[in-house]
Amino acid sequence: MALLSKKDTHLITDPLSDNNPITIQVLGICSALAITAELKASIVMALSVMFVVAMGNVVISLMRNIIPSKIRIIVQLVVVAALVIMVDQVLKAFAYELSKTLAVFVGLIITNCIIMGRFEAFALANGPWRSFLDGIGNAAGYGLILIIVGVIRELFGSGTLLGFKVLGDSVNKTGLYALGYENNGFMIIPPAALIVVGIIIWIQRSRNPALIEEN
Amino acid sequence: MSDKRLTFKKRMHILKHHYRDKKMAPAFNAIHTFLFTPDDTTLSGSHIRAADDLKRTMNTVIMALIPVLIFSMFNAGYQHYAAIDAANGIIRKVSLLENFLTWDNFYIGLIKVLPLLIVSYGVGLLVEFIFAVIKGHEVEEGYLVTGMLVPLILPIDTPLWMLAVAVVFGVVIGKEVFGGTGMNILNPALTIRAFLFFAYPTWMRGDKVWVQGAVESAGGADAISGETILGFLAQGKGSEITYSISDMFFGFIPGSVGETSTFLILLGGLFLIFSKIASWRIMVSAVIGALTMGLVFNQIVEVGWITDTSKFYGLMSFPFWEHLLIGGLAFGIVYMATDPVTGSQTNRGKWIYGFFIGLMSVMIRVFNPAYPEGVFLAILLMNVFAPTIDHYVIRGNINRRLKRFKNATLLSQGPENEAKKIKAETV
Numbered sequence: 001m002a003l004l005s006k007k008d009t010h011l012i013t014d015p016l017s018d019n020n021p022i023t024i025q026v027l028g029i030c031s032a033l034a035i036t037a038e039l040k041a042s043i044v045m046a047l048s049v050m051f052v053v054a055m056g057n058v059v060i061s062l063m064r065n066i067i068p069s070k071i072r073i074i075v076q077l078v079v080v081a082a083l084v085i086m087v088d089q090v091l092k093a094f095a096y097e098l099s100k101t102l103a104v105f106v107g108l109i110i111t112n113c114i115i116m117g118r119f120e121a122f123a124l125a126n127g128p129w130r131s132f133l134d135g136i137g138n139a140a141g142y143g144l145i146l147i148i149v150g151v152i153r154e155l156f157g158s159g160t161l162l163g164f165k166v167l168g169d170s171v172n173k174t175g176l177y178a179l180g181y182e183n184n185g186f187m188i189i190p191p192a193a194l195i196v197v198g199i200i201i202w203i204q205r206s207r208n209p210a211l212i213e214e215n
Numbered sequence: 216m217s218d219k220r221l222t223f224k225k226r227m228h229i230l231k232h233h234y235r236d237k238k239m240a241p242a243f244n245a246i247h248t249f250l251f252t253p254d255d256t257t258l259s260g261s262h263i264r265a266a267d268d269l270k271r272t273m274n275t276v277i278m279a280l281i282p283v284l285i286f287s288m289f290n291a292g293y294q295h296y297a298a299i300d301a302a303n304g305i306i307r308k309v310s311l312l313e314n315f316l317t318w319d320n321f322y323i324g325l326i327k328v329l330p331l332l333i334v335s336y337g338v339g340l341l342v343e344f345i346f347a348v349i350k351g352h353e354v355e356e357g358y359l360v361t362g363m364l365v366p367l368i369l370p371i372d373t374p375l376w377m378l379a380v381a382v383v384f385g386v387v388i389g390k391e392v393f394g395g396t397g398m399n400i401l402n403p404a405l406t407i408r409a410f411l412f413f414a415y416p417t418w419m420r421g422d423k424v425w426v427q428g429a430v431e432s433a434g435g436a437d438a439i440s441g442e443t444i445l446g447f448l449a450q451g452k453g454s455e456i457t458y459s460i461s462d463m464f465f466g467f468i469p470g471s472v473g474e475t476s477t478f479l480i481l482l483g484g485l486f487l488i489f490s491k492i493a494s495w496r497i498m499v500s501a502v503i504g505a506l507t508m509g510l511v512f513n514q515i516v517e518v519g520w521i522t523d524t525s526k527f528y529g530l531m532s533f534p535f536w537e538h539l540l541i542g543g544l545a546f547g548i549v550y551m552a553t554d555p556v557t558g559s560q561t562n563r564g565k566w567i568y569g570f571f572i573g574l575m576s577v578m579i580r581v582f583n584p585a586y587p588e589g590v591f592l593a594i595l596l597m598n599v600f601a602p603t604i605d606h607y608v609i610r611g612n613i614n615r616r617l618k619r620f621k622n623a624t625l626l627s628q629g630p631e632n633e634a635k636k637i638k639a640e641t642v
Contacts, residue, residue, distance in 0.1 A: 185415065
């Protein structure tokens with residue numbers, strides 16, 4: 001017996017490409033623009049969101065039959081807030097420098113549209129296991145874009161990847177810098193992330209014209 | 216008829232039919248129509264024969280730019296030698312025949328400006344050709360002017376690979392994603408300039424980039440430098456400026472490659488106005504806008520709100536009309552703001568659009584802490600607002616005419632409606 005049924009596999013693979021939360025649903029853009037100047041921050045952010053969505057989905061899915069629909073948003077917010085505070089505290093305890101880099105954006109996971117979107121659209125109508133997979137899948141789709149943008153921005157903006165000087169030392173002029181190469185300051189500022197995300201959307205839609213909306 | 220007796224033109228026509236409907240057809244047609252008038256004839260429908268097609272329009276702008284380009288080559292060399300003199304304590308007096316129009320000056324300009332021009336055109340047209348082939352439309356002439364403008368608005372020592380990266384960015388993100396020539400929101404040349412400004416700021420500002428050779432010589436025994444007038448003013452060193460008003464007007468000052476000579480830009484501007492290529496409304500209103508903002512700042516200094524302890528004093532106390540002579544303001548107003556694609560289309564809109572370009576340019580110039588120039592930012596900002604301005608101008612026109620129509624119908628109903636008519640007029 002396979003680990004996951006075909007339908008369940010779909011829950012994970014679909015958000016990675018044809019139903020990507022960032023490039024197709026255009027959710028969670030704020031954090032994608034704000035924290036992707038460094039790859040490390042992107043990865044941590046992706047993992048944090050993955051934890052929050054997956055666990056939140058499970059909790060909401062378990063409670064889906066007892067939540068009164070009138071106050072469901074508040075219940076969802078309480079769940080997210082609790083999970084986000086957990087993530088925040090863990091980061092502060094074990095990766096203090098990084099939590100300073102991410103600053104307010106860990107707290108702002110609460111307002112990440114992807115999370116409420118998954119609760120509303122999926123967890124309220126499906127069982128815990130499928131909700132868990134859905135959370136993992138969507139967070140992975142989100143994280144994938146974050147990591148792509150993070151790689152591009154850190155590589156061209158700072159000449160490093162995860163802090164390793166892959167293009168040489170920009171101060172002592174080694175590697176590529178000896179040839180006159182210079183870091184692209186534009187990549188550090190958030191508008192660059194918007195353009196990179198835009199280019200990803202462009203490439204994705206020209207590879208799969210079915211994704212282009214009618215207008 | 217043997218092959219040998221065919222003219223080159225005829226061969227191109229035959230080749231064109233050979234390549235028709237092939238993937239590379241747009242690329243071939245671009246070269247073909249650049250060299251010869253196409254041999255196609257329209258077969259159906261009414262058609263207008265106009266002399267000022269897109270190609271003619273672009274060529275006129277290029278013609279207006281040629282004097283500026285040639286002057287910039289001389290000026291590049293002149294500034295280089297003047298900076299060497301200044302490093303040795305000699306203050307140069309410019310003399311057109313003795314030390315300006317010399318082969319030495321021209322040679323330095325040529326070897327620095329020509330590569331910028333070649334890279335700008337080469338990379339830009341390559342991108343255009345690739346997009347034309349992929350999308351299967353004809354190569355449009357839009358890049359002819361952009362490619363010429365780009366080298367003229369850069370510091371002379373801009374590394375060529377940076378220019379190439381910026382051109383790819385500017386043409387793809389500034390133009391092709393919107394659908395190519397005629398569809399772009401932002402002026403592509405200024406997008407390229409803005410990209411370079413944000414991506415490689417060390418090459419775009421300071422006192423090392425405006426004079427050829429200053430970057431390489433930095434720190435050495437024969438170090439030379441040349442600060443722009445705006446740079447002096449921004450640092451509060453206005454008293455150190457040795458350039459006279461006529462130097463500023465004729466352009467014997469450091470600055471971006473082609474922006475220095477207000478005189479030649481003025482001539483180019485008049486040429487564009489009389490050939491009806493560029494809008495005089497935008498030019499005039501931009502000048503008015505710049506003068507207005509300059510006057511406001513002068514008055515602020517006059518009444519004593521800003522004293523010479525303020526970091527804005529240098530630029531605010533600068534005589535308002537001299538703002539037009541320095542920096543890229545004149546170049547921006549004449550060649551950039553009047554871009555027919557990205558500017559306002561309505562006459563009233565052009566006045567508003569131009570006015571705010573002038574106003575913003577001087578304002579950003581004074582308040583931008585890191586870089587005392589704001590023309591390209593002001594024009595890009597107003598590019599974004601141009602469609603909105605046009606929208607409200609057209610709405611206003613529709614409303615006015617509706618009111619006129621209402622009055623006319625009321626009037627025709629006789630004198631008892633006089634009271635209603637007055638009411639409608641005052642609405």
